[in-house]
Amino acid sequence: MKTLSADVVVVGGGSTGAGVVRDVAMRGYSAILVDRADLGQGTTGRYHGLLHSGGRYVVSDPHSATECAEENAIIARIQAHAVERTGGYFVATHVDDPSWGDEWAKGATDTKVPFEEVSVTEVLKAEPRVNPKISRAFKVEDGSVDGWQMVWSAANSAKLYGAQILTYHRVTNIERDGDRVAQVICTDEKTGEEVRINTNFVLNCAAAWGGQIAHMAGCPDVQVVPGAGIMIAMNHRLTNSVVNRLTYPADGDILVPVHTVCIIGTTDQKADDPDRLEIAWDEVQQMMDCGELLVPGFRKARAIHAWAGARPLVKDSRVGSGDTRHMSRGMSIIDHSERDGLKGLLTIAGGKLTTYRLMAENVVNAMCEQLGESRPCRTADEQVPGSEDKKNYVITHRLEEREHDRFDDQILCECELMSKGMFTRALVDQPKGNFDDLRRQLRLGMGPCQGGFCSMRATGVALQSEHIDVERATGLMRLFLKNRWIGIWPILYGDQVRQTALDNWIFQGTLDVERLPGPTHEEVV
Template sequence: MVRTLTADVVVVGGGSTGVGVVRDVAMRGFSAVLVERADLAQGTSGRFHGLLHSGGRYVVSDPESARECAEESAIVARIHADAVERTGGYFVTGPDDDPGFADRFLAGAAASGVPAREIGVAEALRTEPRLNPKIQRAIEVHDGTVDGWQLVWGAANSAKAHGAQILTYHRVTRIESREGRVATVVCTDRKKDEEVRIECGFVLNCAGPWAGQVAAAAGCQPVEVVPGRGIMIAMNHRLVNRVINRCIYPDDGDILVPVHTVSIIGTTDVRADDPDRLAIPRDEVRRMLDAGEILIPGFRQARALHAWAGARPLIKDTRVSASDTRHMSRGMAVIDHSERDGIGGLLTIGGGKLTTYRLMAEHIVDEMCRQLGESRPCTTASEAVPGSEGGRNYAVTHRLGDREADRLDDQILCECELVSRSMFERALNEQPTGSLDDLRRQLRVGMGPCQGGFCSVRAAGVAVDGGHVDATRGSELLGGFLKNRWIGLWPILYGDQVRQTALDNWILRGTLDVDHLPGAEAGAEVAA
C-alpha cells in the first residue's frame, strides 16, 4: 500500500533543528511536513547535558558561537519558558588551573557581548557550598538549563498549530528529482509498514549526524558531517543549583549542570564512525568522575544514576584533523545542493547547538525563501510556543506542587519523577502507538533512582488496563523499556547503583520473570 501526501516543504529530522525549521516554515505560510525516522528528540537533542548556553563556554575558543548563544539563549528562555530554568552559572578556576585564563575569558566575553562579571571566591562558596574551597577565581554568567524533549515538543506543537504535519517513525528511503529539482520524498512508515510518498517543492535536510545519509538518498556527493561523540553521567540529586564550568579552554568533564532533580557531568568529545553506535567506555566514565572531583570534592561518593552518549553534528573543518572534534567549530553551516550537486530545492544544515536551534532554522528558511524569490519574514523569536505563553520559567518544585494538589485523588506511578496516572494516561491518549520510551521522553517516567525498576511495571499495567495494548504488547513495551534503561547502567555499576540494579534485577527477572513473558523476545530489541 502507498500513501501520498503533498506539501510545499518537507523537513527531514525531528531534533531541535528540524522542529525549529518546520515551525519557521509553517509560520511563514508554507504547507510543511516533518519526517523523523524515530521519535522526536530521540537523537542528539535528547542526548546532551541540558545546558542553555550563555555563550561563556566559547568566548575564547569560538567567539562567533558565543555571540549567537548569548543572543539566542534569551529568546529561548522566553519562547520556551516552561522548558527553561534560569539557574545562572559560574566559571571557576580550579586549584591547578591557570588563573590567567580568567582574564582572557573576561576579555572574550566583553568582545562577544556575553554578560559576565567576576565575583569573590567567598561569594561563590556561600551560594554553592559544595564547590571546591580551593578554587582561585569565579565568574558569574547567565547560563541556564533546558529540557531538550520539552523544547522540541513545544516547537512541534507550535508548528502543528500553524498547519504543519509531524510524522514520526517515518524513515526516508529516497528523494526523487525531476528536471534537476527535488520532487518527491519517499518514506517508510515503520509503524504501519507502508510506503509514504510526499510530493513537494523543497526539502530541508536537518538530520544532524545523519544528514549525510539523507543527502545520499537524494543522490548527492558525500556530506562530511563528523559525529563528535560525547558521554554524560547523571548523578542522582542536585549537587549544585547553578551551572558550574571550569574556567579553562573547553575540555573533558569541565561542566556540571543541574537539570530537574539531578546533576549532569559532561562531556567527552571523540570522533564517532557511526552515530547509531555510540560507546560509553569505562575509561571515559572514570575521567568524568575524576573531573567532577575537581569541581565538587566528594563527587565520586555521590550516586551515579545513568550514563549516555550523544553525537554532535559537526561540519568537517579543514583547519583541524577530522579526528579532533573538540576543536571543530560549533557554528552552523548551510549546504546548497543546487550549486554543489546540481539538485535544486535541497538544502542541508549542520553544526550549531540546541541553544541556537531557532537561529539555525531562520538561516536555512531565509535561504530557501531567497531561492524561491519569496519575501516572508521570520517571526519565530516573538511568538511563544504552546504552554509558554505566560512566560513563567520552569522551577524544580513544580511537580511537587502539582502532586500536593492531587495526591489524594491520583495514583503516583513514578515516585522519583512524581508522574501521576492521569499524566501517563493523557500522554497515552495523545500518542496511542508510542512506546514506553516515547512516553518517558515526554514525562520522565523511569528516569529517577530506580531507573524504571518499579514504575515501568506500573506503566505497562496501566497501558494494558486502559485497553491501549493487549498483554503481549504490554510485555513487549516493558521489555524494550528495561533494555534501553539498562544500557546506561552497565558502565556505572559501582556503589549504591550496584545495589539498586541488583534489587531491580531480582524483582523483574526473579519475581516477575520478565525474560519469559509473552512478547519478551520482541521487546528486548533496543529502540532505534
C-alpha cells in the same frame, strides 16, 4: 502507496528540525516533518541540558559565543516552561591557571556575553559543595533546559500553523525531477506502509545523519562528522547553578543541574557511526575524576545513568580528521543548488541546541531566497504552547502541579512525580507510542530506580486501561528495561549496584520477564 503533498518537507525531528518546521509553517508554507523515530530521540535528547550563556566559547569560537548569548535570552522567553534560569559560574580550580581568566574576560566583553567577576566567597556561599580551592570565578547567564519539552513545544506550535509531524517515518529515498527535488519516499516504521510526499523543497536537518540523507538525493559528499560525547547523571543536585571550569573547552568541564539531578559532561571523540556510540569505561572514569575537581566527593555520589550523543560537526579542513573537540560549533548551511546542481535541497548542520531557533531562521531565509520570496521570520516574537504565561520552570514545579490532585491521582513514578492521569493522557495522545516515547515527555523511569518500580506500574495501567493487550505490554516493558540497562552497566558501582541488584531480583526473579509470553524487545514496534 500513501501519497501526501507539502510545500516543504523537513527531515529530522531534533531541535533543529522542530525549529525549522515551526518557522516554515509560521511563514505560511505547508510543511511535513519526518523522522525515523520519535522527536528528540537523537542528539537533542542525548546532551547535558545546558542552555549556553555563550561563556564556553568566548575564546575558542567567538561567533558562536555571541549567537548563544543572544539566543539564550530569546529561548528563555519564548519557551519559558522548558527553561530553568539556574545561572552559572566559570571557576578556576586548583589545577587551572587563574590568569587565563583575563583572556576569558576580554573574550566575553568582545563577544557581548554578559558576565560579572565575583569573589570565591560569594560562589561558595551560593554553592557550598563547589571545590573550596577555586581561585577565581565569573558569574554568567547559563541555564538548564529540557530538550524534549523544547522540541515538542516547537512541534506543537508548528501543528497549530497546519504542519504535520510524522514520527517513525524513515526516509528511504529523495527523488528528483531533472535538477529539482520532487518527492520524499518514507516507510512508516509502525505499519510498514510506504509514504510518498510530493514537495518542492527539502530541508535536511538530520544532524549527524545529514550526510546519509543528502546521499539519497544524489549529493554524496556532505561531510558531517559525528563528535561523540558521554554524559553521566547523578541522582541529585550537587549544585543548583551550572558550574564550568575556567579553561579552554575540554572534556568533563561542565556540571549542569537538570530537574532533580545533575549531569557531568562531556567527552568528545570522532565516531564512525552515530547509531553505535560506545560508553567506554575509561571515559566514565574520566568524567568522575573531572567531577571531583568541581565538587570534592563527587565519586561518592550516586551515578544513575550514562549516555552518549553525537554532535553533527561539519568537517573543517583546518582540523585533523580525528579531532572533533576543535571543530567549530557554528552552524553550516549547504546550498545543493550551488554545490551539486540540485535545486530545492538545503542541508544544515553544526550549531548548538541553544541556537536551534536561529539555525532555523537562517536556513528558512536561505530557502526563501532560493525561491525568490520574502517572508519574514516571526519565531522570536511568539511564545510556544505551554509558555504563554512566560514563567520559567523551577525544580519544585512538579510538586506544585500535584497540589490539586495529590489525593485523587495515583503517583506511578515517585522520583519524577508522574501521576496515573499524566500517563493515561499520554497514552491517548500517542496510542502507538512505546514507553520510551512516553518517557521523553513524562520522565518515566528517569529517577534513581531507573524504572525498577514505575515501569511495572505503568505497564499495568496501560493494560488495565485497555490501551494495549497483554503480549504487547510484556514486549513494551522488556524494551523499556533494555534501554534503561544500556545506561546503567557502565556506572555500576557503589549504591547503584544495590539498586540495580534489587531491580534485577524484581524483574528476573519475581516477575521472570524474559520468560513471559509475548514479543521480544526486538519485535516491538
